[in-house]
Amino acid sequence: MMSEFDVSLYSDIEPLPIETGLDNELCQIMYTDEYKQVIGIARRLISNGEFSERALDLTSCVIDLSPAFYTIWNYRFNIVTALMAVSGDIEAFLNKELDWLDEVTLNNPKNYQIWSYRQALLEVHPNASLKRELPVLEMMIDEDTKNYHVWSYRKWCVQKFNDFTNEFQFADSLIEKDIYNNSAWTHRMFVLKNLTSNKNEDNWNEQLKKETIDFEIEYAKQKITLCPQNVSSWNYLRGILDKYFDEDYTINGIDEFAIQYIDNIFEKNESELTETNSTNLPQLKSSYALQFVADGYSRIPDKKNMAIKAYKSLSIKYDPIRRGLWNHMISKLSA
Amino acid sequence: MVETKKHVKFLQRHLLLLPPKAQSQDPNKLGIVYYAIAGLALLDESALSAYTKNKDWIYKHYKEFDPPSNSKRIAGFIGSQLLSLDGQVTINLSNTLFALIILNIIDDCDGRSKNINYEHIRNFVSQCQVPNGQFVSSLDSFTGLPSRVDSTDLRYCYIAVAILYFTGCRTRANFDKHIHVESLLAFVKSQECMNGGYGEYLEAHAGYTSCALSLLKLLGCEAELTESFRWHTITWLLDRQVSNTGCMSLQEDNQNYEQDDHGGFQGRENKFADTCYVFWCLNSLKILSPDNWKSLCEINIAKEFLMDKTQDKLLGGFSKTDVDDPDIYHTYLGLASLGLLDGSLNGELCIPTKYQPR
Ligand SMILES: [Zn+2]
Numbered sequence: 001m002m003s004e005f006d007v008s009l010y011s012d013i014e015p016l017p018i019e020t021g022l023d024n025e026l027c028q029i030m031y032t033d034e035y036k037q038v039i040g041i042a043r044r045l046i047s048n049g050e051f052s053e054r055a056l057d058l059t060s061c062v063i064d065l066s067p068a069f070y071t072i073w074n075y076r077f078n079i080v081t082a083l084m085a086v087s088g089d090i091e092a093f094l095n096k097e098l099d100w101l102d103e104v105t106l107n108n109p110k111n112y113q114i115w116s117y118r119q120a121l122l123e124v125h126p127n128a129s130l131k132r133e134l135p136v137l138e139m140m141i142d143e144d145t146k147n148y149h150v151w152s153y154r155k156w157c158v159q160k161f162n163d164f165t166n167e168f169q170f171a172d173s174l175i176e177k178d179i180y181n182n183s184a185w186t187h188r189m190f191v192l193k194n195l196t197s198n199k200n201e202d203n204w205n206e207q208l209k210k211e212t213i214d215f216e217i218e219y220a221k222q223k224i225t226l227c228p229q230n231v232s233s234w235n236y237l238r239g240i241l242d243k244y245f246d247e248d249y250t251i252n253g254i255d256e257f258a259i260q261y262i263d264n265i266f267e268k269n270e271s272e273l274t275e276t277n278s279t280n281l282p283q284l285k286s287s288y289a290l291q292f293v294a295d296g297y298s299r300i301p302d303k304k305n306m307a308i309k310a311y312k313s314l315s316i317k318y319d320p321i322r323r324g325l326w327n328h329m330i331s332k333l334s335a
Numbered sequence: 336m337v338e339t340k341k342h343v344k345f346l347q348r349h350l351l352l353l354p355p356k357a358q359s360q361d362p363n364k365l366g367i368v369y370y371a372i373a374g375l376a377l378l379d380e381s382a383l384s385a386y387t388k389n390k391d392w393i394y395k396h397y398k399e400f401d402p403p404s405n406s407k408r409i410a411g412f413i414g415s416q417l418l419s420l421d422g423q424v425t426i427n428l429s430n431t432l433f434a435l436i437i438l439n440i441i442d443d444c445d446g447r448s449k450n451i452n453y454e455h456i457r458n459f460v461s462q463c464q465v466p467n468g469q470f471v472s473s474l475d476s477f478t479g480l481p482s483r484v485d486s487t488d489l490r491y492c493y494i495a496v497a498i499l500y501f502t503g504c505r506t507r508a509n510f511d512k513h514i515h516v517e518s519l520l521a522f523v524k525s526q527e528c529m530n531g532g533y534g535e536y537l538e539a540h541a542g543y544t545s546c547a548l549s550l551l552k553l554l555g556c557e558a559e560l561t562e563s564f565r566w567h568t569i570t571w572l573l574d575r576q577v578s579n580t581g582c583m584s585l586q587e588d589n590q591n592y593e594q595d596d597h598g599g600f601q602g603r604e605n606k607f608a609d610t611c612y613v614f615w616c617l618n619s620l621k622i623l624s625p626d627n628w629k630s631l632c633e634i635n636i637a638k639e640f641l642m643d644k645t646q647d648k649l650l651g652g653f654s655k656t657d658v659d660d661p662d663i664y665h666t667y668l669g670l671a672s673l674g675l676l677d678g679s680l681n682g683e684l685c686i687p688t689k690y691q692p693r
Pocket residue numbers: 609610611612655665
């Protein structure tokens with residue numbers, strides 16, 4: 001699949017070498033002979049504006065050597081649009097291009113130019129489908145489960161095709177594999193937000209919306225139970241409560257759920273919640289539970305004292321690295 | 336202790352002959368020059384004078400065009416001679432910003448050399464804006480229209496605004512002359528994430544967060560943030576400081592958690608700490624809370640993370656984490672983090688304060 005460089009195809013092309021050895025040059029690179037040869041021909045073809053089959057082959061070789069070379073991606077796209085117009089079968093031509101890109105993608109997981117190139121191809125493809133994209137996405141996420149660009153591309157795709165059917169399940173399978181995978185958690189939030197948005201009103205009546213949100217709260221709680229000190233699952237829960245319940249962290253007794261992780265910290269008196277006494281305080285399973293309760297109660301006038309106690313215990317024992325933040329919250333509440 | 340001498344040597348080495356594996360960085364070579372020169376400016380002024388003469392070589396990367404699609408003449412920088420192709424529009428935003436910063440440091444005429452035309456550079460920036468307010472980094476080399484295969488995201492939005500700042504824009508009215516600020520702001524707002532921070536499709540990312548906040552600061556628009564989002568973001572950023580104290584040590588089963596990362600910053604939830612995110616997080620915090628960012632987070636242990644974990648005391652340079660080899664990018668961002676803390680670096684422009692444009 002990867003193009004072998006066949007110099008005989010370009011025997012009529014006089015290479016346009018990179019000017020080097022300039023006065024006061026910095027960072028001079030010791031180019032390999034292969035690089036010099038391939039780049040020299042490519043530079044000449046771009047200058048000539050040649051949109052041909054052999055030019056297409058050559059861009060594959062250049063991309064192998066230098067995937068960050070943005071002009072070559074742009075050149076390739078120009079060649080593709082020119083050739084597909086005369087190919088007689090635009091769809092087949094673009095599918096072949098996507099096949100080529102799949103392979104480049106698997107060899108260059110960190111290159112982000114690949115994904116915008118892919119988007120450009122799908123935008124001109126007469127019959128693009130999500131199904132065609134799923135296998136490569138699956139492989140890429142398998143290889144690097146938190147690759148930001150791959151996740152972004154997946155979300156771009158499901159939005160473009162407005163097909164969210166597999167996405168809760170997909171996020172769940174990744175969370176199953178690694179409960180700490182923040183990309184999977186935020187993907188889930190992206191799906192929830194899209195499904196419950198006004199755009200989807202037709203298929204989503206209020207009842208279904210409510211059931212889904214309730215289910216997601218239970219989902220988050222269940223994952224928190226499995227692993228209480230996990231910022232991603234707590235953020236998911238907070239996101240839902242912020243968006244759908246106006247930042248109310250006491251709805252349906254959810255504060256009671258969090259309180260089970262913070263022992264009876266509220267029963268401690270002021271003198272017990274001090275740095276010197278901190279070793280006598282119980283071990284807790286989750287600082288995020290404490291923070292959740294603190295933030296929730298700080299918004300309720302007659303629970304402010306409990307919020308202060310919670311911030312205080314975060315500061316002296318359970319998350320002391322952020323004591324600047326906790327102390328700031330305490331002074332805001334005490335004012 | 337900062338191993339100043341070793342870092343100076345490390346940076347100087349990157350300006351000399353580079354091995355073949357640097358070929359993959361050829362298109363953005365001015366990036367290497369920027370990190371090395373700006374790093375030297377932070378470490379040792381006296382090491383800079385040797386590079387004054389190289390400004391002529393930098394100017395060789397400056398190109399002007401009359402693209403067929405646009406009546407206005409445009410100009411900018413290419414990243415290396417690889418992209419010097421007669422008649423082809425190959426300049427891009429990133430390399431233009433790198434060059435402007437380098438020239439501000441090594442050319443004493445404040446970058447405003449007779450060799451370059453600020454008006455044409457601003458025309459290039461305006462040509463890169465696409466209808467939804469975002470920016471591409473480069474143009475179609477044949478037509479001069481925004482490239483259809485380029486990614487558009489907060490990085491290029493930031494770079495576009497920073498270039499306009501370097502070329503003289505200081506007020507909203509100034510910026511509005513060249514770009515559509517309102518649609519840019521709408522795009523930036525669309526990247527706000529629910530738990531604070533900025534990112535694509537709701538996954539907040541410290542790098543994008545720093546880009547978004549820096550560009551708002553340069554535009555003079557920080558005040559447009561809602562108080563609620565501002566606090567969510569401050570909290571989100573503070574939460575990125577990795578800790579091994581209190582309950583935080585209970586994450587032993589998290590494959591992306593390391594006790595030794597204590598004090599460092601991560602780019603996203605449940606990821607390892609990384610030198611560059613110390614910079615992106617601290618810069619963001621400084622913009623959001625200019626008066627008390629240093630008391631909100633534990634800057635001393637952040638410093639210890641850089642000094643004891645990612646600084647290479649033998650070879651010089653900083654690495655991404657304590658298990659990687661040092662590289663030029665993390666070296667500059669490590670030094671930039673320290674510069675932010677001691678006041679010698681302008682964070683939103685990522686340039687030593689001494690050389691920031693007036
Ligand atoms: Zn990094």
